[in-house]
Amino acid sequence: MSVNLTLVLVAAALLGCGVYLVLERSLSRVLVGFVMAGNGVSLSFMAAGGPAGRAPIVTKDGPTGGLTDPLPQAMVLTAIVITLATTAFVLAMAYRSWQLNGHDDVQDDIEDDTIRRLALRDVTSEAYDATTSDYPGDDSSGDVNQGPDDDPLASTEEEVRSS
Template sequence: MSIALIGTVGGLTAVGLYLITARSLSRIVLGFALLGHAGVLSLLAAGGPAGKAPIISSDGTTTGIANPLTQALALTAIVISFGLTLFLLALARRQEELTADDLVEDDLEDRRIARLPDLPGDRKP
């Protein structure tokens, strides 16, 4: 497994994770795109060393070809993450239509607790 591949996976994961912790959905979309790439790359890395195109020649030799199975898996994963990126973008667009921004809002429970009256012993921030 090449160091460059591991470094790339690590870098993509780090940036992706940082982006999905953002409030803005468009950043989260970018984060997931990067994380998806990192996942696909690690799948490829798991398939072993790179090699020739996985086509079995007429005499049946398979030496030196790359592992085709992980490539098939990676291809499927790419298609799925592409579709999901589009869905997230559509969701961000809808949120923008409704609220004029694309920020992820607090859930109902958080808001309800924030609205609760302060108890007498509570210290004000």
């Protein structure tokens, strides 16, 4: 099977850009990344369909040879429709996220969050003596020992224990 090199190269470029954007933090950029990657995949379907030919429309008396493979086109159409719906949904979600948080960043994993908060708590546990710290650059200890009224960090310590 001969492969259209242009299609493959464009598909690869789109997928590459898509992957780069997916690694971004903002949901709308991630979405653009997925749309680009989706288009790249659609093009690779075209490449998978073999060489280009006449439009795959069979009339009663017309010739049936030399048609393009219609199946990949049908699949790509389906995929495009699905991408459209996904785009609409994710845009709505990004907007909602912006309404709620003032940004649409994809947020941290809850476990990561918990672990970080546990680490914070460890730093400030009673056994920890800030004055004998081996880490002079570690100013988080001084930060958290200020007392509950000044620092929101201290109040969350209690929740960490409860959760």
